[in-house]
Amino acid sequence: MNRTQQLYKKAKKMIPGATQLLSKRPEMHLPGFWPAYYKKAKGCEIWDIDNNKYIDMSYMGIGACILGYADKDVDCAVRKAIEKGSMATLNCPEEVELADLLFKIHPWANMARYARCGGEAMAVAVRIARAKRQKDIVLFCGYHGWHDWYLCANLASNKSLDGHLLTGLAPRGVPRGLRGTAFPFAYNDTKAFLELIEKYNNNIAAVVMEPIRNYYPNPGFLETVRKVTKKLGLILIFDEVSAGWRLTLGAAHLLFNVYPDIAVFAKGISNGYPMAAIIGKNDVMNIAQDTFISSTYWTERIGPAAALATIKKLKDKKVAAYLSEIGSEVQSGWKQSAGKNHLEITVSGTPALSHFNFDYDGRLAAKTLFTQLMLKEGFLATDSFYASYAHKDKHIKAYLKAVDAAFRFLASAIKKGNLKKHLKGPVCHSGFKRLA
Numbered sequence: 450m451n452r453t454q455q456l457y458k459k460a461k462k463m464i465p466g467a468t469q470l471l472s473k474r475p476e477m478h479l480p481g482f483w484p485a486y487y488k489k490a491k492g493c494e495i496w497d498i499d500n501n502k503y504i505d506m507s508y509m510g511i512g513a514c515i516l517g518y519a520d521k522d523v524d525c526a527v528r529k530a531i532e533k534g535s536m537a538t539l540n541c542p543e544e545v546e547l548a549d550l551l552f553k554i555h556p557w558a559n560m561a562r563y564a565r566c567g568g569e570a571m572a573v574a575v576r577i578a579r580a581k582r583q584k585d586i587v588l589f590c591g592y593h594g595w596h597d598w599y600l601c602a603n604l605a606s607n608k609s610l611d612g613h614l615l616t617g618l619a620p621r622g623v624p625r626g627l628r629g630t631a632f633p634f635a636y637n638d639t640k641a642f643l644e645l646i647e648k649y650n651n652n653i654a655a656v657v658m659e660p661i662r663n664y665y666p667n668p669g670f671l672e673t674v675r676k677v678t679k680k681l682g683l684i685l686i687f688d689e690v691s692a693g694w695r696l697t698l699g700a701a702h703l704l705f706n707v708y709p710d711i712a713v714f715a716k717g718i719s720n721g722y723p724m725a726a727i728i729g730k731n732d733v734m735n736i737a738q739d740t741f742i743s744s745t746y747w748t749e750r751i752g753p754a755a756a757l758a759t760i761k762k763l764k765d766k767k768v769a770a771y772l773s774e775i776g777s778e779v780q781s782g783w784k785q786s787a788g789k790n791h792l793e794i795t796v797s798g799t800p801a802l803s804h805f806n807f808d809y810d811g812r813l814a815a816k817t818l819f820t821q822l823m824l825k826e827g828f829l830a831t832d833s834f835y836a837s838y839a840h841k842d843k844h845i846k847a848y849l850k851a852v853d854a855a856f857r858f859l860a861s862a863i864k865k866g867n868l869k870k871h872l873k874g875p876v877c878h879s880g881f882k883r884l885a
């Protein structure tokens with residue numbers, strides 16, 4: 450057993466669930482073989498603690514590092530923030546500078562609060578909406594973190610959240626009293642959304658959703674959500690934690706000309722340094738003064754300094770356009786290789802957050818074997834590709850060549866019905882599960 454696997458084995462005994470983020474569990478990708486720990490990361494390259502080097506063609510810091518790992522401009526701004534004192538009794542002026550910049554990019558908004566993680570920022574947004582409306586019910590679509598307001602949807606049925614990115618999220622420990630306060634609807638299902646509105650109309654505080662994730666909005670879907678929420682005075686919250694900064698400079702909703710009452714950013718806004726922003730209109734945001742929302746480390750300097758430097762670079766280098774270009778290249782590479790090798794796959798997602806599914810009963814076994822084959826060739830690769838500015842032509846070309854060989858192997862194994870025989874370990878998990 451190499452050092453990585455030894456350390457992971459030890460972690461499992463000391464840290465319940467072994468990591469702090471479900472997507473960083475090796476069981477989600479290649480149980481027993483995914484290199485759990487890294488020594489160094491730069492650009493789109495990662496060295497594990499056994500000194501193996503990989504090109505990351507998977508999640509790039511689970512969506513946080515749009516510019517690539519250890520980006521020199523962002524790191525330089527962070528170093529300066531550290532030299533000036535990252536924390537003090539007084540506030541850092543970067544908070545105000547960042548608010549100005551965010552409002553310039555999103556002219557519909559004129560007030561901001563800050564947090565440091567996506568899930569907690571979403572909890573802040575939901576608290577503000579509930580405080581404003583003085584109602585409890587939230588209608589939502591998609592994944593928004595681990596907090597009680599969201600997980601309580603699974604108190605009604607353990608499967609309520611299953612269509613929303615992560616399956617099997619267990620609500621144990623979430624107060625039973627929250628049952629009936631959050632109801633999911635599927636993206637693009639206008640009918641289901643309108644039915645929920647009809648059913649809970651008088652008690653709804655907010656509608657929470659990503660403006661886009663794995664599918665583009667059907668004509669009229671976002672517009673209907675906006676029209677109905679406006680008419681009824683409900684707070685529309687767009688979660689831009691993963692979608693933001695990738696499709697355009699700023700929120701993805703800017704592309705659709707549909708504007709929420711609150712938008713929430715995290716992850717990519719600061720390229721690997723903890724930072725989150727909740728922006729909105731003053732008539733809604735000002736309610737944050739009438740409910741207690743406050744935390745010490747939401748005031749430190751590194752997050753806003755990193756966000757300012759990240760946004761500057763995203764703008765200067767026209768990063769969103771670049772991500773679309775290389776993401777499209779990867780999507781067509783997948784399709785071409787699958788077609789050539791007679792492998793059934795479905796490609797989805799925006800180019801910047803691309804995804805494919807193996808269309809077979811043994812979908813997860815195929816995904817696991819794909820990751821195993823790619824790892825051997827020096828790539829961290831799953832069924833998703835999160836494009837970054839650090840992915841250059843040479844990385845994409847080398848990756849697509851390896852994908853082609855892996856797809857050929859998979860197609861042959863599927864044809865022979867012996868896919869699992871080639872797996873060195875167990876099949877990967879598809880969602881949240883207790884670890885053995």
Ligand SMILES: Cc1ncc(COP(=O)(O)O)c(C=O)c1O
Pocket residue numbers: 566567568569571591592593594595659688689690691692715716
């Ligand atoms: C759309 C969306 N919202 C919220 C979150 C939660 O963010 P965090 O993991 O920073 O708490 C995520 C994370 O994947 C996300 O994709």
